[in-house]
Amino acid sequence: MSCYIIAEIGVNHSGSVEVAKEMIDAAKKSGADAVKFQTFTAEKLVSSNTPKVKYQESTTDKDESHYQMIKSLEFSYEDHIPVFEYCKESNIDFISTPYDIESASFLVSIGVEIFKTASADIVDLSLHKFIAQNAKIAIVSTGMATLGEIEPVVEIYRQHDCKLTLLHCVSNYPCATESLNLNVITTLKSAFLCNVGFSDHAVGALPAVASVALGASVIEKHFTLDKTMVGPDHKASSDPAEFTELVKAIRETEIALGSPIKSIQQEEMQMRKVSRKSLFLTKDVKYGEVIMSDMLTLKRPGTGIYEAELSIIIGSISTMDLFAGDMLKIGDFRLA
Template sequence: MSSPMTASPEIEIAGRRIGADHPPYVICELSGNHNGSLERCLSMVDAAADTGCDAIKIQTYTADTITLDVDRPEFKINGGLWDGRSLYELYQEAQTPFEWHAAIFERARKRGVTIFSSPFDETAVDLLAGLDAPAYKIASFEAVDLPLIRYAAAKGKPLIISTGMANLAEIETARNTALEAGAAGVLLLHCVSSYPATFADANVRTVADMAARFGCPIGLSDHTPGTAASVAAVSVGAAAIEKHFTLARADGGPDSAFSLEPAEFKALVDDTKNAWAALGRAHYDVLGSEQANLQYRRSLYVTADVPAGAILSRDNVRSVRPGIGLPPADLDKVLGRPAARALTRGEPLAWDMVGE
């Protein structure tokens, strides 16, 4: 893919380097699962911090900044998790009020966790800039809103852009627009904009393809159940994982059905980082951790007492564990030759025990 500006394979958010050569950057998305309670939202921040996530993300909009309160068919949701609801009604329920933001940011910072948000219009960008947000996240549905991307990018922070529903040309345009407008790097998230997404639709191999095409770090915004897709994405190079979070799915909430509970999210953090560590590099030599076990590999041993001069055969020599004797590859060189001395069952075979 061509670009008017060169994308970097790494970005930095609040001092944390993000790229394929670093452990995955795990983003805990609180979304609207606060259920309209600031106290619950702050409890979610605390619970998220306890999981070991790298960042907490919220969403910054009001129903009036994201849609219109009109009674027309196209403003009604057909099918899926929110079937029959109006966009305005859904976003009224799910919004995180602007007046909560300072308290939420303060709590996250007190807990030592990076926090940023998805702005959905310019007023949201300005609010977040006033809170010194270290990055901005552009949601999949807004990835085609180039004026919003330009406005957020002009703040000079990194931009994270989800790519659900976007084709290659739209992704390239969004990335280039962000870089041209002054973003301090771009992180693209492969995303399937269905809620919940199925494993069959996850297509996490797209992560590796995007990395080859776009030259910037690539992650996964994961709406599938559980943690499997996220771990799989790390195995193909995902530099970041974003996943929705709730205190308890049983409590309900707009996004609770595809959100992880605290213990599950901690498992996500641990599993994705362990998966990254396990990737390592192509390696064929003996590792330091294997060195002590070399002695237990197979080797040639005397398996029955052998008088001096008797012929060595499969009846009295074979390969067994441990590995003190001759290599098993030497078996054919040994068979049919005489014992140089009397041999005792259980002795490791050596060349000075084999006659000519």
């Protein structure tokens, strides 16, 4: 199956339904399978003394508190409805990350079927239980988490028979190449025996492409219309041109990965016939003469008898007069 590619709009809409719709159009045009939003109320999510993290300090107003930043990016429940409907009209999946059970319950009420949880909420087991009971598909980011913290979350989804994908993630924006640890994708697959993807906070397309080669079935990457827009996540997001190239690179990688079955490709057939070696005679051989090893050599093309049959041919008897330089063929000899 094709890798499922999510354009993480997150809060890059800055609270505007019209901007959100414009981003949906751009994501669809760029080749995304889904767009993802965030559903929260600032009052429920952030206490007044919560500090900003380093990347937020560098991309937002320094005089603005963490709470004020989150409040300015809030999408009301009412705003979700036209955006959700617009996704259906545009034939692109709508996903959201609820940050509390009330927000998750709202998403269920409007018909959302695919839920994504943030890495920070790996420890919110009540939220995971609610999603497992109500969602058809859950996508769980695992940034900042140990395998021991991931295990009980996986068990919750298994108990409720909810289809689960874990996303390998490093929770920094952008993430340094040396911190990506993409081999964790195979670790998660073997440890939890479920679908695994990659939430990509790195610069460029290469990490996502490598993760697909490692077996990632879902790729999520932050998406913006313009990196210079106001907000904490735009700078570390992909613009439409970059996202288009990302999707193209992933699709080409899937084609290149092909099948695990080792088979002769059609475009190899001419090369196989021309460049392989067949058995040729180095001297004349008379009718009835025994064929010996010093009468044979290997030369191109490969349309004759391969060396693997040499043990059968040596000691056989010529069925006709043969000549030096001839390619040996079936029918030129018989067993003694």
